[in-house]
Amino acid sequence: MHKLSGKIILIGVGIVLADLFVYLVIGTLMMGYDDTYNESKGEYLSLASMTAYEQVIYLGMQVWNVLNILAIGYIIYRLTRKNKNAL
Numbered sequence: 001m002h003k004l005s006g007k008i009i010l011i012g013v014g015i016v017l018a019d020l021f022v023y024l025v026i027g028t029l030m031m032g033y034d035d036t037y038n039e040s041k042g043e044y045l046s047l048a049s050m051t052a053y054e055q056v057i058y059l060g061m062q063v064w065n066v067l068n069i070l071a072i073g074y075i076i077y078r079l080t081r082k083n084k085n086a087l
Helices: 006-036 052-086
Strands: none
Touching: 006 052
8 A cells, every 4th residue: 555645645635726726717607697697598507598608618517527526436446446455
């Protein structure tokens, strides 16, 4: 089993900060939708109630969510595989 070095910890922290930055940017871009939402165009967060630009941002956020879930699953897989080999 490998010890956690300072370099690995810094890389991990950098990845988490970059991920949070992406969510910050997406959230900021989605604030325009909140400001201009009109109930007559459809339910809140339905694609029908969004402009094409807002749809791209919303779908980008959903893709980013899936990528995060896959990354977390991969990390869990690697950790359990390492622990299995250590036993």
